[in-house]
Amino acid sequence: RELTVELGERTYPIYIGEGLLDEAGKLFAQRGISKKSPLMIVTDANVARRHLDRLASVLTEEGFTVVTAIVPAGENSKSLAELERLIGIALEHGLDRKSAIVALGGGVVGDLAGFVAASFMRGVKFVQVPTTILAHDSSVGGKVAVNHPLAKNIIGAFHQPELVLYDLKTLQTLPEREVKAGLSEVVKHGLIWDADFVQWCDDNAEKLTALEPDTLGYALYKGCSVKAAVVSKDERENDLRAILNLGHTIGHALEAVAGYGELLHGEAISIGMVGAAKLAVRLGAPEEVYQVTKRVLSRVGLPVRLPEHLNTDDIMRAMMHDKKFQEGTMVFIVPTAIGAVEINKSVSSSLIREIVEQLKQEAV
Numbered sequence: 001r002e003l004t005v006e007l008g009e010r011t012y013p014i015y016i017g018e019g020l021l022d023e024a025g026k027l028f029a030q031r032g033i034s035k036k037s038p039l040m041i042v043t044d045a046n047v048a049r050r051h052l053d054r055l056a057s058v059l060t061e062e063g064f065t066v067v068t069a070i071v072p073a074g075e076n077s078k079s080l081a082e083l084e085r086l087i088g089i090a091l092e093h094g095l096d097r098k099s100a101i102v103a104l105g106g107g108v109v110g111d112l113a114g115f116v117a118a119s120f121m122r123g124v125k126f127v128q129v130p131t132t133i134l135a136h137d138s139s140v141g142g143k144v145a146v147n148h149p150l151a152k153n154i155i156g157a158f159h160q161p162e163l164v165l166y167d168l169k170t171l172q173t174l175p176e177r178e179v180k181a182g183l184s185e186v187v188k189h190g191l192i193w194d195a196d197f198v199q200w201c202d203d204n205a206e207k208l209t210a211l212e213p214d215t216l217g218y219a220l221y222k223g224c225s226v227k228a229a230v231v232s233k234d235e236r237e238n239d240l241r242a243i244l245n246l247g248h249t250i251g252h253a254l255e256a257v258a259g260y261g262e263l264l265h266g267e268a269i270s271i272g273m274v275g276a277a278k279l280a281v282r283l284g285a286p287e288e289v290y291q292v293t294k295r296v297l298s299r300v301g302l303p304v305r306l307p308e309h310l311n312t313d314d315i316m317r318a319m320m321h322d323k324k325f326q327e328g329t330m331v332f333i334v335p336t337a338i339g340a341v342e343i344n345k346s347v348s349s350s351l352i353r354e355i356v357e358q359l360k361q362e363a364v
């Protein structure tokens, strides 16, 4: 499957299929990645063990000069220290302005390698080779960043890739919990844009969690299509792109309060999307919005209840840090129906607090 992210002169293709790593050399060359300058593959230790040799050898056979750089797995690698170390490796191996940086991995590697590509010599070419389900979201759209100890994703840039190469085979080695967490963003793309796709996720939940190749390929194709459509209309998040944050206001607060690791990102936003759906019903949306949201997320094995030990005051405080609060009201992405959302700029914080409390009592 192939689709295109329409962004004027920065337009690029997304290729999705089984065994696509084997065609990396040909596809890289087609997209103008240079064989004269070395390219650097950035990956993490888990992914390196399973998939790095294959990608590196395919590219070498095709005539590319390949440098590899491995970072520790996990969010902590999205740091200025890793950025500096990777740029050191790039310089030692003679990368230049015509070189490309290739991200082989999940969102962590994508965001970090992308920021290397955006900043090295004021910007070099970038290729995304996502290996998690969540990365169908992070690899499309050009947001790249590292974290600061005081705030996540706060040092970053917009830097679009030359292509996205999604080999479904790499997903077969993904831990089950990561599979489900990634599906959360797939469902999100349905909830904001496409009611039929939400129904399809509902019907195919079992095949999805089992990584049945055709089902998974279609889901990622649809998820990437929605992301691409939204980004094409609003690359720099002036307005529309904010709808991609469905479930993220509560979700980010939960991640921060629980401590990164207890709840994976996708798990936290699953609970956040149930919260947004409850809120929607309170604001007048049909009851079905809540019923369907909760059912689909449960069926793909995601949590829908907020862990009781997380303190409501802490959660409210974390949301205020998330800067969308103003004078007792906040900006919230609220569903209006399945497959449609609105940006509501004046949701009262007392209502949100009520919803948070209710999320702790949610039946599972």
Ligand code: NAD
Binding pocket: 044, 045, 046, 047, 050, 073, 074, 075, 078, 105, 106, 107, 108, 109, 111, 131, 132, 133, 134, 135, 137, 138, 139, 140, 141, 142, 143, 144, 153, 170, 171, 172, 173, 174, 175, 178, 265
């Ligand atoms: P991740 O990159 O940490 O990957 C999750 C885990 O799976 C890691 O332990 C990794 O080593 C392992 N892994 C990856 N691929 C594997 C494979 N094929 N087989 C076995 N193990 C594998 O996390 P993620 O969930 O992919 O991404 C989360 C990050 O994405 C966060 O930092 C978040 O901020 C970022 N993100 C960015 C955007 C964006 O638009 N730029 C959007 C959403 C999320």
Ligand code: ZN
Binding pocket: 185, 248, 265, 269
């Ligand atoms: Zn997300």
